[in-house]
Amino acid sequence: MSTTTHPSIPGSIGAAIPRREDRRFITGAGRYVDDIVLPHQAYAVIVRSPHAYAQIRAIATAAALAAPGVLAVFTGHDVAADKVGGIPCGWLVKSKDGSNMVEPPHPMLVKDRVRHVGDQVAVVIAESKAEARAAAQLIEIDYEVLPAVGTLQDATAPGAPAVWAEAPDNVCFDWDLGDKAAVATAMASAYKIIDIEVRQNRVIPNAIEPRAAIGHYDPAGDYYTLYTTSQNPHLIRLLLGAFVLGIPEHRLRVVAPDVGGGFGSKIYHYAEEAIVVWASKKLGRPVKWTAERSESFMSDAHGRDTIMTAQLAVDKDGKFLAFKVHNVANMGAYLSTFAPAIPTYLSATLMAGCYTTPAIYVEVKAVFTHTVPVDAYRGAGRPEAAYLIERIVDKAARELGIDRLAIRRKNFIRPDQFPYKTPVALEYDVGDYEATLALALKAGDYDGYPARRAASQQRGKLRGIGFSTYVEGCGIAPSALVGQLGARAGLYEAATVRVHPTGSVSVFTGTHSHGQGHETTFAQLVSDKLGVPFDHVDIVHGDTDRIPFGMGTYGSRSLSVGGSAIVKAIDKILKKGKTIAAHLLAVSESDLVWSRGEFRVAGTDRRKTIAEVAFAAYVPHNYPIDKIEPGLEESAFYDPLNFTFPAGCHLCEVEVDPDTGVVQVVQMVAADDVGVVLNPMIVDGQLHGGLVQGIGQALYEEAQYDESGQLLTGSYLNYGMPRASDFPFFNVSTHPTACTHNPIGAKGVGEVGAIGCPPAVINAVLDALAPLGVTDISMPATPEKVWRAIASAQAAASTRD
């Protein structure tokens, strides 16, 4: 149940307005990539490697080519003959010694060696999908299977098979951050060192819409169009155009229409996008590819998959003195677009959490394995940091005999300490961690917990409660900084605001909405700032031919960065509007005040509305033409000064069935500070979704590879997707402190659920199992794992007796 208050002024900031985009989705009128049918469209099916690592000795395509309806078959040889570039990585990380990360080639179609199950080897294009599928089965590939390394644990073992010859010990880079010497000094004199090893299970994003792409080459204008399931069409245009196919931007249009969820997995540039565009030109026909779900499992970038060991030095009162982290992160077989940045700049930099730990040192070793590339998944690096910190803090409390909340409060950065510079490179602008903790305890009726625990016990269940007080970083920026850190792109956002002659408004944003509700919330923002009715504002996104530029939607950046660009453009509109209004009213600009859509002559009732100003701008009969141009349209690029730092407290209560090991979440409370809230209904929805992905990771989901690199969980038969029956209603609320450096005060809400929640869940499970002597469990805490933990704790106890 939401405790968020909903001020109800329609069209204004803070109103819980139902989404305007809903209508098309609830009537079946949404337009997703697979819904698009272009005239004369052909269908592509990708032939994928069944092996984790193998040399392609030969590919026989004749039978497929002769099959009914087949138009073409292409292999890596065709790609090489056309001198097509590889799929690029968007971030360069340097090792401690200053050397660049190992950046292996990532061909569109593999010619020589496949490096993961699902690696793309050939494409069959036919008149129908059924014909393409049937023909794909006729392609004979002679593989020489090679020994592979399928798991992170095995990647760095002595003698492990090498994924890339140029990466000794499978190391992509070996990076560090922080003051190693200061940490060593603090550790040496600490009262106690708390040790922990935690594993981030590997998860599969599973947006319900499978990826799809249509390439369309039009020879008349030598013009290419790509329809794709993307979170960032401009980024795809840049990567595909400049790095892979060598198409200049003005000849390439990328459209991301309605997109059915992303969660990170649709940020990246994938080979299939390049294949359909390239093949369309070769065939002279539009080419469509749509993933089967079984393909998604083995070709969408996976998430997380790290092993972290850490030591926390504490004094006898529980004050944190130093924190040292060693993180081994799986990159998969190739570097996906943002992969190197995730364990480093998006995770190591958050290792202070919301605590005043004075010395921190983090090492990150990124390694290759014969698995699908691993990249950002909802939370992207921050869940890894939050999980490690919140697990070790609980452990410290237990080992020191201090209350779990007391140890957190003792180490919180206090509101008066902001801006607060952490030892791992960030400066938090604002926050109030005690406030969200108190809110969570109240919302979750912490005082009533002992009674609830007793009631569970009556029913033969073990109840546990767990907390996480986390902080995360959104809207990664500024561009100059990320450039120094290896980003190969800027991380600003762009917007164009067009006020039409009669006062209606079109806003063109470079962010992309694939569930977030931008068409509603951005319209609220514009309505509020421009003083025009909500219904007179349209938000346009997802088409590089309509939107001047943009960096897309990920890292919870859309409102704080994209929204700020819109505000900046509106500021320009109002500046110009003021000049026009002053002219029309024959007063000086300094006599005018702007209020609720009108320029008013101070102290009088003389005024001009924004619609009147717009009309004058487009019909400039009486106009200050000597000072300004006609028209009322402005563009702005907003480059943030800093990250934003959402934070909060998640409280989870679980019941464990001690006989079967089944864990049931019986209460989930999220009290978050996501900054200023534009539409609380949408904010709550983002939180609910994030929580389910967080609980999913903590209890159900895991992509498992065996040692040879076979994916054991390749379908919904064995990958545990969260379902409605897994959850109670959630209890979410917000307590805003306004971000100090963007004009909206928003911080970001897309990922906090998935970031704050997993440690709260696992801490609750461990709290429930503590009376049985269980002190550790890894994610996902499946029934069998819980049963085994109980059994081995009991066995250990009976040996002691």
Next chain:
Amino acid sequence: MSRVTLQVNGKQVSVVVEPRTLLVELLRDKLQLTGTHVGCDTSHCGACVVHVGGRSVKSCTMLAVEADGATVTTIEGLAQGGKLHPMQESFHQHHALQCGFCTPGMIMSAIELVETRPHADEHETREWLEGNFCRCTGYHNIVKAILSCRDAMREKSA
């Protein structure tokens, strides 16, 4: 090839299909009713749920030829004369959708629940959604929307 004659959203249609054609392919590819989606290949996700003879089925797990003579309702057939079905309206009012991809199947499934089990409580509602995955909403507002629609429909019939 086989000829299939069926009623879709109140209209009689007759099309020639390969026997292997799935009902969802008939709807999407032959009739351009693209509101029904395909989200998996193992009959788990429920993005493709439509009504056949008034009961919800996964149209990806039914041959088009098996629908010969049947009455089929898809998401496109729910709103009457521009007026949304109460379940569509409830999904909208409760923010029970985000990306919208699972929504058609979710709504079709939910309608059968309230029609056949008008007294379903929260628990039964959640259990009923076993065959419908949503990755965006955490199911929270979906369950709220269904329960609210159930109440409204019960009041109306009372």
Next chain:
Amino acid sequence: MRDFQFHRPSTVAEALHLLRQASAGKLLGGGQSLLPVLKLDMAEPSDLVSLSGVTELRGIRTEGNQLIIGAFTTHAEVAASAEVRAKIPSLARLADGIGDPQVRNRGTLGGSLAHADPAADYPAAVLGLSATVHTDRRTVPADRFFTGLFETALEPDEILTAVRFTIPQRAAYAKFASHASRYAVVGVMVAQYPGGVRVGVTGAGPSAFRWTAAESALTARFAPESLAGLTYPADDLTSTPEATADYRAHLLPIMTKRAVQTALG
């Protein structure tokens, strides 16, 4: 999916004829098991003979102490049947827990049994409820029906027509479902008859089976405590990444106990 010839006969005799004429024919029930198999190209029949038009395969009726359910009766029909709910409520509840509502609306009793998925629910009921399986030519006792992983006593050209369940004094089904697939990791049907107790187990092994040791213990005294100390050897059970044989062996007595508790009310 490879294309095939499609037939929709209206009698069992006609269906048999079509099946025999085909080079590699297959029967189609509700399609909830077969279609996923076809979509993954794991079977490529020349002909599909749909039983959806064969009315003689439908219906539910009672004869003495037997409840007879036609092969082409959907799970939803079994779950909703007043007859089944009155005579064997545990069977109605089992049917109401198969897969999801859409699977229950299409999937049929006969289709499920002929497919013989080792983790399907109905096999536990067939074994536990002392059923006989009727075909176009014979009757097969439950104990001889399931012969192995996805294997039954049915001949390739044989049509399962009905299942005759024996109405128990009391019975209950307890299922530990896979979180991912919702199939049974361990599913146990416990049924008490004047002549003794039957315990049918699905999910745990490569094929459904009866747990005779539990049957003896429960026949002596129908109470959860009778199962105390009883274990099942893990060696004979299935191991998957989701649930190892050890864990299934651990769950088997627990689920059996829970079924007994439910049966006792």
